Amino acid sequence: MPRLSLSSRLALLFAACTAVVSLFAGVLFSRASEAHFIELDQQLLEGQLIGLRRALHDLQSSDSEVRLNDEMSRQAELSLRISGSDGKRWYDSSANLPSMLPQTAGLSTINSAGTDYRVLNAPLFPEKADSPQLTLLLDITHHQHFLQRMQRLIWLTVGLSALATALLGAWAARSGLRPLRRISAVAKGVSAQSLNARLPEENMPPEVAEMARHFNAMLGRLDDSFQRLSAFSADIAHELRTPLSNLLTHTQVTLTRPRPIEDYREALHSNLEELQWMAQLVNDMLYLAKADHGLLAPKRETLDLAEEVDVLLEFFAPLAEDARVTLGREGSARIEGDRGMLRRALSNLLDNALRFTPADGEIWIRIDDRTEGLRLTVANSGEGISGELLPRLFDRFYRADPARHEGSSEHAGLGLAITQSIVRAHGGQIGCESGDGWTRFVIELPRGD
Structure with a gap:
């Protein structure tokens, strides 16, 4: 079987919810209407019972039957049966009354020959144990017909509301899912030559x-x-x-x-x-x-950054002396990291600084041990780097010095990219600042302890 679309599922769900709610409301209304009719019928029968007891207070009087017939003639839908305490029938106000009627006291409902009755049984003289019994019958066929028509109307309403909700739900779902179809169309057209396609976000829910x-x-x-x-x-x-x-x-x-x-x-x-x-x-x-691909897994060992920097400064000291550049360090800190990888990153920065520091210039490495982490700055004096070039310094094969020619076998422009990868592998970040005659590469690393 083919699976239903999301629009169809939403439409069916809306229809089912509407049908359930409509049916529940209809049943409640039907029960409330039925209870209301029962209450009205009971009030009517009890009112008639009081009048009949007043009219029949003396069954031996000569005008008892006249008064009884007069009382019953006022209610065309009301019938009366009087029975003795032994159950023997004394009086029927109509010849079409059912032969078998409920004997229990109180209100009840029966159906006889297609006619519905509300029946009220009560003693004529409540204070006497052997009192005759009055049985009042109220024809409620029109009530029942009304309730049946209302039930049919409820079912019709449930069906129509479910159908209307299904159609409206399908339309709403289809309209609401239009952005998804747009996403599908864009995704279908994505290729290596069309990666610049974008979805409009302003008109979407x-x-x-x-x-x-x-x-x-x-x-x-x-x-x-x-x-x-x-x-x-x-x-x-x-x-x-x-x-x-x-x-x-x-x-x-x-x-x-x-x-x-x-x-x-x-x-x-x-x-x-x-x-x-x-x-x-x-x-x-x-x-x-x-x-x-995230395959750089630095080893974790406790390192003294001051010692590691001093080792590198000692290594670069001859080159700095030849270039008449002063090397120096400030601060100290301890860190958990990979010795070889960190030395390679700092070597790249020092080599880069030596190449762009003029004679009689300075290179300083400052280590700041802060609460939120470690900050290591490699600063060199000399001509600064323009602001538009700073974001590209860490791109591969990028050379900030336009005098460098292609194919140089000395520097390929990968040093800063490798340094950035090493810093990121240690959970840190690196950036560059240039101004006031100084260029600073700033490394921020987590403490790791």
Whole structure:
């Protein structure tokens, strides 16, 4: 069996709810009407009973029957039967009265020959034990016909209201689900060439607008990831093209004629440098690929950041001395992290700072141990970075220095991207500030203790 659509299910649900509510209300109204008629009939019969007792206070009087007939003639739908204490019938006001009537005192309802009666049994003289019995019969056929017509009207109302609600529910459900069909149409058309499609959120109901917002956010993330992947692939080809071309050209030139052994050795050394740079580039790209898939799992060990920074400053001291750059550190703190990964991140920042710090400049590393976490700042003096370039510093293969040419075997523009991946793997974040003659890379890490 084919499964019902959501619109059909909602329409049937609306119809069922309306039918149940209508039926419940109709039954309550029918019961209330019936109880109201019973109450009216009881009041009428009890009022007639009082008059009859007054008229029949003396059965031996000569005008008893006249007075009785006069009393009964006033109510065309009322009949009377008088029986003795032994059950013997004394008087019937009509010849068409049922032969068998209830004997119990009180109000009851019977049906005889297609006619409905409300019957009231009561003693003529309540104070006497052997009093004759009065049986008043009220023809309530018109009441019953009214109740039957009302019940048929209730069933008709239930059916029509259910049908009308089903149609209106189907229309409302179809109208309400129009945004979902729009989402389905957009999702059907999504491809690698149309990831920029978005759903309009302003005209959607709040429940669907939230889903549309998340759907648009998902498309945005997919578009961003696809664009980054495409750019990454293009950058890889762009970066590898020059060294491969250099290798091919150098090798072909070397093999054009016989050369001394020293020339071949020099050519091999030159090719080795290019190959080492390409191998490092491939390793860096694999490292970033692992970071993108959440595969970087830093080891957790207690580290003294001051000691780790001092080790790196000692390593970079000769290069700084040659460049006439002053290195320094302030502050200390302890952290839970991976020693190798953190050293690599700080090395990238120091190497980057040394390359862009002018002679007689300064590089300072400041460690702030705060309540909410650790803050590590690598600052270098020199020409600042323009504001429009700051958001792109951590993009792969991006070089802020326009003087750097493509295919450089020294720096591929992956250092800051790798640093950002390492910081994020430790649950932190990194940013860059530039101004007042200083450029600061700020790392914020959780305490981890």
